[in-house]
Amino acid sequence: MKTNQKIAVFVLSIALNLIIIISPVQSNQTYAILEKSVFLLPKGISRFVQEKQKYHYVGIEKCASVCHNKEEMGFQFNIMKNGPHSQAFKILASKRALHYAKNANAKVDPQESTICLKCHVTGGGLDSSFFTATYKKDDGVTCEACHKGAYITKTFLPTETDCLTCHNDSVHKISKFDFKDKSKKIAHPRPKGELKKI
Numbered sequence: 656m657k658t659n660q661k662i663a664v665f666v667l668s669i670a671l672n673l674i675i676i677i678s679p680v681q682s683n684q685t686y687a688i689l690e691k692s693v694f695l696l697p698k699g700i701s702r703f704v705q706e707k708q709k710y711h712y713v714g715i716e717k718c719a720s721v722c723h724n725k726e727e728m729g730f731q732f733n734i735m736k737n738g739p740h741s742q743a744f745k746i747l748a749s750k751r752a753l754h755y756a757k758n759a760n761a762k763v764d765p766q767e768s769t770i771c772l773k774c775h776v777t778g779g780g781l782d783s784s785f786f787t788a789t790y791k792k793d794d795g796v797t798c799e800a801c802h803k804g805a806y807i808t809k810t811f812l813p814t815e816t817d818c819l820t821c822h823n824d825s826v827h828k829i830s831k832f833d834f835k836d837k838s839k840k841i842a843h844p845r846p847k848g849e850l851k852k853i
């Protein structure tokens with residue numbers, strides 16, 4: 656790209672991203688297009704914009720259909736589907752869940768209670784304006800819960816602090832959280848070496 660083309664793309668991207676920050680209401684489709692323009696910005700600025708904007712959760716199927724169910728990427732979708740986080744919403748229908756719900760004074764079915772959904776689904780039981788049509792709470796804790804959003808996994812890799820926002824016993828007892836050990840159990844790395852063009 657020539658320098659003046661680069662400048663034009665940069666200015667356009669800033670304009671698009673200002674719309675994201677300033678206007679809280681957009682259709683999901685418009686939002687998705689605007690959101691991708693974040694990548695035209697330099698890394699530091701794009702991170703800032705991503706933190707300011709209202710995020711719309713797209714759901715795990717979308718991550719799979721875009722990139723993450725391919726061998727060259729490392730089959731993250733399959734790994735997550737077979738991992739513990741995929742059961743996080745379903746286990747709220749168990750007997751044990753009713754017991755925890757009673758102790759926590761949750762007045763409704765655990766699968767409807769924001770007290771429980773806070774850690775048992777992606778998006779923590781926010782109202783529907785935060786979700787696109789492809790999001791399903793049945794999928795439990797998915798990519799966006801840890802990577803803070805679709806399209807931004809390149810810039811956001813979760814650390815122990817992020818796990819601890821859910822892996823704590825503020826509502827019920829949980830097993831001891833050893834970051835190294837627990838991370839191994841859910842590991843879903845990209846294959847080593849150069850990432851092939853996909």
Ligand code: HEC
Pocket residue numbers: 746747749751752753755756757759761765768770771772773774775820821822823824825826827828829830831
């Ligand atoms: C602060 C985050 C958080 C909240 C809020 C929360 N949970 Fe959990 N829950 C977890 C985590 C983390 C686990 C994984 C358990 C482990 O690592 O031992 C879990 C596991 C469970 C399990 C399966 C394991 C077991 O102990 O049988 C049930 C059932 C459960 N939660 C029900 C509930 C219910 C019902 C509510 C609402 C009253 C709730 N949880 C609220 C974080 C949370």
Ligand code: HEC
Pocket residue numbers: 715718723731732735740796797798799800801802808812813814838841843844845
């Ligand atoms: C429970 C939290 C959690 C969930 C859910 C999760 N991830 Fe991750 N992901 C991580 C952690 C932790 C790492 C390793 C971070 C590091 O290496 O510093 C990681 C690493 C990755 C990497 C490798 C990044 C790299 O640069 O090599 C990719 C790609 C990825 N995740 C995609 C996904 C996708 C797609 C999903 C959903 C299908 C998903 N993740 C679900 C926590 C999660």
Ligand code: HEC
Pocket residue numbers: 739740741742743746773774775776777796800801813814815817818819820821822830834837838840841
């Ligand atoms: C949005 C909340 C949330 C976040 C963030 C989260 N988890 Fe979990 N995690 C859960 C819930 C809820 C369960 C229980 C699911 C079940 O038992 O089916 C769970 C279960 C697990 C389990 C299986 C049970 C156990 O404790 O051995 C592992 C391993 C795990 N998480 C690792 C991680 C790691 C590592 C991170 C950070 C990279 C992380 N989780 C981030 C909510 C979360």
